Amino acid sequence: MxxxxxxxxxxxxxxxxxxxxxxxxxxxxxxxPMEKGPEVPATPYITKVLEFVPCPGQFVNVLPEFKEGDTQETMNQKVLELIENNKRGLVSLGGFGGYVVVGFDHTIENKPGSRDFRVLGNAFNGNSSAAASGTAKGGSYEPGVILVAYDKNGNGKPDADEWYEIQGSAQKGEVEPWYAEAKEVGNDLHCYSDYEITYYKPKAEPKTEEEEAQYIHWTDNKGGEGYLPKNEYHRQPYFPQWIQSDRLTFKGTRLPQNGLNHGTEEAPYFVLFSFAYGYADNAVNDTEGACIDIDWAVDAHGNAVHLPGVDFVKIYTGVHQVNGWLGECSTEVMGVEDLHLLKN
Ligand SMILES: [Ca+2]
Ligand SMILES: [Ca+2]
Ligand SMILES: [Ca+2]
The missing domain is CATH 1.20.5 (Single alpha-helices involved in coiled-coils or other helix-helix interfaces)
Known part of the structure; x- marks a missing residue:
């Protein structure tokens, strides 16, 4: 015993x-977080969607699809199911400011002198007949601004003071080859670092063409106001249906307007031009242009910060422009990938 x-x-x-x-x-x-046991290999792809708040737009409530009863939580989950694990589904962020916040199962390392992660979108090259655009890349480029967060306090969340903006070519004041032509036709080429816009939920869906043209009212902090129209191709409600508030406010950096009509007034043909570097949905996937160096992150004053890595990425539509029948410029996201784990 x-x-x-x-x-x-x-x-x-x-x-x-x-x-x-x-x-x-x-x-x-x-x-x-930089240390990983060999028995739990990290995945190069998105494993978390923390928040998905698109701006009203023609693909909102469709990519992904909203169904009666959906909440912020179930919509986040639907986005994750589309873009996790190299699935490369399509998520649309709608007009300016609409965003998605994603996370990973490890810290994406910031390796010196090399680009660290890639944001996948649905940008493609198109033919541009405009001689004035010179070497500019025209096609369907809908640039999204990128923010990165390193989970410094290790609480598993991106805290407000952990976010830094990736400084792309427009924030740096670089002049794109298509600017001259865009200026000529009256595009707003300012790059605002403190832009703020509010969209108001419509009381009802439009019934007449007139109501469609004045569908979703917006006002901004630069004295501007206008309407996001409803177009004939996309008939579902454009305001995110799971959001109960009667308005949505977005703040951030607003990029120069990159859409140009290369057709005629009667038969418009819109070409959307790319910026040199530093944005989402601004380069063909699997090219260097889609790749981001964490060392491009800057603080609120535009000073470079040197992060050891990145745990969270936020992407929001950076251009505020409606391009005729093509609709509003809206960034699409199909994934985010750790280039070091992919050995790229
Ligand atoms: Ca780097
Ligand atoms: Ca944190
Ligand atoms: Ca796009």
Whole structure:
């Protein structure tokens, strides 16, 4: 009997030691997110969608689809199902300011002198007949501004003071080859770092063409106002249906208007031009233009910050422009990939 009790005590001691070991292993992993045990290989793709708030737009409530009863939580989950694990589904962020916040199962390392992650969109090259555009890349480029967060306090969340903006070519004041032509036709080429816009939920869906042209009212902090029209191709409600508020306000950097009509007034043909670097949905996927260097992150004053890596990425539509029948410029996201894990 005595022997048995000693045996049990021994076993208990072993279990306590084993559990303690496992717990401390877990703690170590949390303390140092750059360290990964070999038995749990990190995935290069998105594993979390923290928030999806699109701006009203022609693909909203469709990509992904809203169904009666959906909430912010279920919509986040629908977005995750589209863009996790290299699925490359399509999520539309709608007009200026609409955003998605994604996370990963590890910290994407910031390797010096190299680009670290890639944002996939649905940008493509098109033919541009405009000689004035010179070497500009025209086609369907709908640039999204990118923010990155390093989970410095290790609480598993991107805190407000952990976000930094990726400074692309427009924020740096670089002049794109298509600017001259865009200026000539009256595009707004300002790059506002403090833009703020509010969209108001319509009381009802439009019934006449007149109501369609004045569908979703917006006002901004630069004295501007206008309407996002409803077009004939997309008939569903454009205001995100799971959001109960009667208005949506977005703040951020607003990029120069990149859409140009290369057709005629009667038969318009819109070409959307790309910026040199630093945005989402601004380069063909699997090209260097879609790749981002974490060292491009800057603080609110535009000073470079040097982050060891990135745990969260936020992407929002950066251009505020309606391009005729093509509709509003809206960034699409199909995934975010850790280039180092992909060995690219
Ligand atoms: Ca880097
Ligand atoms: Ca945090
Ligand atoms: Ca797009």
């Amino acid at each position: 005595k022997k048995k009790i000693i045996c049990l005590a021994d076993r208990l001691l072993w279990m306590v030691l084993l559990c303690g070991g496992l717990l401390s292993a877990c703690r170590n992993e949390k303390e140092d």
